[in-house]
Amino acid sequence: MxxxxxxxxxxxxxxxxxxxxxxxxxxxxxxxxxxxxxxxxxxxxxxxxxxxxxxxxxxxxxxxxxxxxxxxxxxxxxxxxxxxxxxxxxxSGQHSRGRETSASAAKLPSSVIAAPSASEVEKYLRAWNDSETYRLQESALNKLFLELAPQNDRIENILIKAATLNDFYSTNIFSIYPVARHILSLDVDKRLQAHDLSLVSDISYVTFPNGKTKKLYSFATKYCSHHKPDVYPIYDDYINKILRYYRDIDGFSTFTSEMLLDYRSFHAILHDFQRFYKLESYTVKEIDQYLWQLGKANFPKKY
Known part of the structure; x- marks a missing residue:
């Protein structure tokens, strides 16, 4: 047949x-x-x-x-x-398993990237801990989100967390107060406790005073992740590119770029990645740190 x-x-x-x-x-x-x-x-x-x-x-x-x-x-x-x-x-053959057209697919790196494995993850986790910048910035964010201002029922707490994320991650949000007001309206603490993945999407869409609504997707994943690091994986361009690279090389999952911008799909894709490469023993946060460094090393941005 x-x-x-x-x-x-x-x-x-x-x-x-x-x-x-x-x-x-x-x-x-x-x-x-x-x-x-x-x-x-x-x-x-x-x-x-x-x-x-x-x-x-x-x-x-x-x-x-x-x-x-x-x-x-x-x-x-x-x-x-x-x-x-x-x-x-x-x-026509221009697509392979899950691969998109050349205009939207991740540009291939100049050399083959090592296959994901426990030893590779451990190597990049050591590199993270050996970096004073990464280690201390993460420690500062943990202190802010988990100790000093863990709740989201006061605008002051949200403002300082959102402003710090915006600065540390260079997310280029030029008016942070409307973002904080928006987060305040979402009953964030209850939804974080319930591990509600739809919270990321709800935080993402912010309407600014000029009437324009912007999607702050990467920022929203970071905001949720720093409250619940082992529930909410972080999305950014480096992770996008490295996931698409391994999809095209090994076919660990079938997805399009658009699916990475839907948080439920992104969440499922990341867990597909862990299962396929037998990395379930690592936390979501550790997989985040591994993939982000790997993407940064192999798909550097040109400024």
């Missing part, structure tokens, strides 16, 4: 949908199972769906010139759109 024939009913369903003059539809997991004629794989209920041509189920929609444009795991729905040009690129 050719790859994708198992999902021919879905291909025909989408083709007929497009022939009726419609180009986008949202289906529930139950509806998709009904069209397929068999249950979804367990992993498809846990992770966002990608347009990966190496997966036979994805060929079911790609062969109909549709791609997944949204996947809401909590609502158990998937949105498909008719995008023939994008499908043509995906099926």
């Amino acid at each position: 050719p790859q994708g024939d198992k999902y021919i009913h879905f291909t025909n369903y989408l083709k007929k949908f497009h022939e009726q003059g419609q180009d986008e539809l949202t289906l529930s997991f139950t509806e998709i199972e009904r069209i397929w004629g068999f249950p979804l794989a367990r992993s498809m209920r846990k992770y966002s769906w990608a347009n990966d041509r190496t997966q036979s189920y994805a060929l079911g929609w790609l062969y109909a010139d549709f791609t997944v444009t949204a996947c809401d795991l909590s609502a158990e729905t998937v949105t498909f759109a008719y995008t023939p040009e994008k499908v043509s690129t995906l099926l």
Whole structure:
């Protein structure tokens, strides 16, 4: 049976949908199972769906010139759109497992990066501890977030934490007070205790006095992480690039860059990384420190 024939009913369903003059539809997991004629794989209920041509189920929609444009795991729905040009690129061989077009993929480093392993993690953790800058900055942030101002029920506490993060990490937030006011409104302490991952997204979107709303995603991951370092991994550009590098080299997970900007997906991808390379014995914070240094060493920014 050719790859994708198992999902021919879905291909025909989408083709007929497009022939009726419609180009986008949202289906529930139950509806998709009904069209397929068999249950979804367990992993498809846990992770966002990608347009990966190496997966036979994805060929079911790609062969109909549709791609997944949204996947809401909590609502158990998937949105498909008719995008023939994008499908043509995906099926032309320009993509490998999880790999994006050259314009959006991470630029490869000049040399091969060592495979993740316990010895590699230990090497970078020693380098972190040997760096006076990294060690003392982390110690200062721990003192501020965990001892001096652990709560988020007073604007003064939030302001000093947000301002310090902005300075230490150079997150380029030029007006910190609206950010602090926004955080104050979110019942942060209760949600941190509940390990609520949606808190990152809620902190991210800040409306400033000029009426513009900005997404401060990396800052939001840092703010949550410094309260609960072993629950909330930090996202930044170095970690983005190194995760995409190992995805393309080893296929440890299938995801797009957009999925890294969704915190629930990012959280799941990082745990996929730990499981694939057998690094579960390390804390989220230790994996953060390892990946950040690795990304910084191999994908240096040009200023």
